[in-house]
Each structure stands twice: as structure tokens, then as C-alpha cells.
Amino acid sequence: MRYRVQDKAFSMGDDSWIEDEQGRKAFLLDGKLLRVSQTYELKDGTGEVLLVIRKKVVALRETMVVERDGGAVAKVHEKVKIVRERFCVDLKGGEEWTATGDFLGKEYEVDRDSDGVRVALVSRKWLRLRDVYTVNVSEGFDVPLVLAVAVAVDALARAGRDR
Template sequence: MKYVVREKLLAIGEDYWIEDEGGRRAFYVDGKVLRVRETLELRDPGGEVLAVIHRKLLTLRDAMTVERGGDVLVTVRRRRLAFLHEVYRAELATGEELEIRGDLIGKEYDIEYEGERLARVSRRLLSLRDAYTVDVERPDADAAMLVAIAVCVDRLAAKEE
């Protein structure tokens, strides 16, 4: 299933919809204003919170966490000693790790688990500026988590730019 992420630049609270490939609203990113740290909520079309995304404070390397039900689901950060490629990692609460590699700033990268691609993030086929697709390739994958990871990578890469 493909999801199209269209960010509205300079929107109050940075709120925007993520649509599926049929143009139906799939997720709503609700940016929380007036918070000490950057906070976003990923909601379903009915308004239920699926995940809360936070920028971690006071870390040596910039990182963002994705929480579900008050528990940390995944932590996304730049991988240490990645000299030849842009590589991020998403460490799951279970201790497993997803690898995120490719052109992160240009939004052409893969999210992989043990060498198997779970999702492909791409801006290539879109004519829209400030938009990209998250193509979740496995039907059993947690689409909300993969979309949240893509939002984290987008924020972290933009800060490094």
C-alpha cells in the first residue's frame, strides 16, 4: 500500500494529511505547538491516536522516538560510523533494528529488516513539491509505524541539511 505524504510548509502546528494511493485520507499528522520538545501525533481518519512522535532532548546524537500507548515503540537516529552512505537506524523496543539507507535528504531510501525491504520512500514519481510516497511492501507490516519512521527521518535529515 502506498501513502502520499504532503507537508504544508509553515502551517500552524504543522498539521497535514497522509493519503493512500486512492486519494483517501489514511493518517493525520497533528503537530503540537507550545511544547518543550517537538511533538507530533499520528492519527487515523477517525481521530484515534496511533502513535506519538517526539524529538529526544539532551542526546549526543539527534534522535526521535515513536510511542504507542505511552510506551516507546521505536527510536530513530543516525547510525554511527556510516561513512559511505546515509544510514539511519530504527531500534525497536524489542531490541531489533531496522536499517534506513539511501538518499535521505532527497527522499529516496528503503526501510529494511535483516536485508528485506519493508518500505520504500520515494519522491521520484511525484510532481508535487514537498511530497513523497511511503510504499509499504509487506501486507503484514505495521504501516502506521513505517509512516511514523519516515516522518522521523524526514525531520532528522532536514535538521542536518
């Protein structure tokens, strides 16, 4: 399933709808301005908080934590750069995903490390609007979690660029 995400959603304090491929409002990304750390809430159409995405305040490397019901379900962090920039997603339960590609240009893929299965493809290639990109979530994956990982990767890539 393909979802459209607006870049402006990543400005602190901004709210933005994530739309499905039919243009329906599927999820609300709520940027929390009055928090100590960078924080977003991913809500369903009724306003229920599904996941919280927050920048870890104390960490050796910049890390975003994705929480569900108060517990961490994923940690997203930059992998050691050898040839190109990568982000690692450590999931609760030990599974790992790796994001590789052009993060600032929004052309990258997320793959499961254990078998190389594509989790999602993030692209702005087919869109005319500059401030929008798509997250194409592969079948069988937790859609809100994949969208939250894309939000975290984008936030970390922007922070890396600003350093």
C-alpha cells in the same frame, strides 16, 4: 500499500493528511507547536492518536522516539557515517531497521537488518508535486509505525541539514 505524505507536514504546528493510493485520507499528522520538543501525533481518520513521534531532548546524538500508548516502540537515530548517511531504527523487542539513501531528496529505503527484507521504499520520483512523496509500505509491516519512522527520518535529516 502506498501512502502520499506532504513535506509541509513537518513544519511545527501544521497538520497534514496522509492519503492512501486511492487518494483517501488515511492518517492525520498533527504537528504540536506548544511543546518543548519537536512533537507530532499520528492519528487515524477518527482522530484517535495511534503514535506520538517526538524528538528526544537529552541524547548524545539526535534521536526521535516513536511511542504507542505511552511507551517507546522505536528509536530513530543517525548511524555513524562511514561512507554515506544512514539512520538506524531500534524497535522494541530488539529488531533493527536501517534507512539508507538520499534523505533530503526523499529517495531511500528502509530494510530489516536481520534478513534484509524491504520494510518500505520512500520516493518522490513518480510524483509531479514537489512537496509530496510516497511511502510504499511492504506487506506484513505495521503501517502506522512505518509512516512514523518516515516522519522521524525526515525530521532528523532536516535537522542535520540545518546544522
